[in-house]
Amino acid sequence: MAQTGWRLAEQLAERVLRGDLPPGARVPAVRQLARAQGCAPGTAARALSSLRRAGVVAGPSRTRAVVAPDGPARAAVLLAGDLVLRLAGSDDPVLDAVLRAAGPAVAVGGTRGSVHGLRALASGQADAAVVHLRHAGRGRDTDDFAAHALGGDPVRVVHLWRRTQGLVVPQGNPRSARTVADLAGRRVAWRNPGSGTRLLLERLLAEVRAVVRPAGEGAAESHLGVAVAVATGAADVGLGVAPAAVAAGVDWVPLLDESFDLVVGADELSRVQVLLDALGSSSVQRLVAGLPGYDLARCGEVRAVA
Numbered sequence: 001m002a003q004t005g006w007r008l009a010e011q012l013a014e015r016v017l018r019g020d021l022p023p024g025a026r027v028p029a030v031r032q033l034a035r036a037q038g039c040a041p042g043t044a045a046r047a048l049s050s051l052r053r054a055g056v057v058a059g060p061s062r063t064r065a066v067v068a069p070d071g072p073a074r075a076a077v078l079l080a081g082d083l084v085l086r087l088a089g090s091d092d093p094v095l096d097a098v099l100r101a102a103g104p105a106v107a108v109g110g111t112r113g114s115v116h117g118l119r120a121l122a123s124g125q126a127d128a129a130v131v132h133l134r135h136a137g138r139g140r141d142t143d144d145f146a147a148h149a150l151g152g153d154p155v156r157v158v159h160l161w162r163r164t165q166g167l168v169v170p171q172g173n174p175r176s177a178r179t180v181a182d183l184a185g186r187r188v189a190w191r192n193p194g195s196g197t198r199l200l201l202e203r204l205l206a207e208v209r210a211v212v213r214p215a216g217e218g219a220a221e222s223h224l225g226v227a228v229a230v231a232t233g234a235a236d237v238g239l240g241v242a243p244a245a246v247a248a249g250v251d252w253v254p255l256l257d258e259s260f261d262l263v264v265g266a267d268e269l270s271r272v273q274v275l276l277d278a279l280g281s282s283s284v285q286r287l288v289a290g291l292p293g294y295d296l297a298r299c300g301e302v303r304a305v306a
Contacts, residue, residue, distance in 0.1 A: 005150075006050065008043060008044065009048075009050040010078075016075040017075045023067050027065045027066060030045050040153075042150065042151035043150075043153055046124035046150075049123075055070065055074040056068060085272065086125070087107065087127070087129075088125065089130035090113065090132055091195070094161065094287070102277075102278035105274045106274060106275055111192065113193075114199075115194035115196075127268055128264040129149070129262070129263045131262070132197075132258050133199065142259065147306065149263055153265055155266065156265070156303070158300065158302050160260045160262055161299055163241055164293030165197065165200065165241060166242065167237055167239065168227050169230065170251065173251050175236065179255075180204040181210055188201070189230060189235035189238035190238075192219040201239045204255075228248050240252075252292075257295075276299070
């Protein structure tokens with residue numbers, strides 16, 4: 001069985017707890033650790049990142065780490081599994097509700113966006129990434145991207161929900177926008193580079209050869225930001241989900257469905273259960289039941305990525 005970042009972190013934590021690596025002891029550098037364990041450097045990097053986040057080791061990230069003064073106690077906590085799930089990736093109003101229900105058990109960091117989430121996962125800065133990415137006419141929505149996220153380590157994709165992306169337009173849809181082709185010449189509220197919604201809109205525009213104008217000077221960091229840009233007249237149209245349009249008091253024209261998934265290393269699959277439990281809470285279920293464009297029918301399905 002291939003070595004994984006989480007399993008390697010556990011092995012090092014066990015050595016700290018036993019006293020083989022006492023407080024103050026130098027911890028092997030990434031490449032040295034990879035050679036000793038016969039694993040990829042990315043696996044070793046993720047293991048050391050987990051130990052650093054848990055407080056087992058200390059020291060600047062670009063230098064050799066040492067076991068922290070309270071490293072043994074921290075190692076015991078890590079081995080007990082009492083850790084916060086670090087989540088990165090996409091923006092979604094339902095996800096925000098799930099995070100509120102999960103409370104401090106889940107922490108979101110970094111720039112929002114599917115590509116940013118996969119990068120954070122690959123670099124060890126996140127334990128799981130929320131992703132919605134589509135290939136042009138081939139494969140599953142996220143599998144081809146997720147397969148490379150952990151540098152060869154086993155990957156799992158957990159389905160969260162299906163959602164509908166649509167055109168966010170002013171009240172009454174005065175320009176009668178119904179398709180992506182109708183966006184030609186319009187001022188478009190863009191999402192930030194690296195977001196799945198930005199990439200989706202760019203691909204849809206390219207397919208119909210529509211040329212649009214960017215609205216404003218900066219990109220919106222969220223679906224709500226897109227809707228607010230349309231509501232305030234800063235943009236003529238944007239791409240986003242229905243709850244954001246409703247919150248901003250503008251109209252929404254459905255376009256296409258997509259999967260909203262969670263990408264995680266196979267060895268850390270059990271750690272995302274806290275997120276699934278929050279998704280199943282009564283408060284979140286009531287919220288989703290009243291929202292257009294969301295389908296939780298396959299929530300929690302897990303598939304291995306080849």
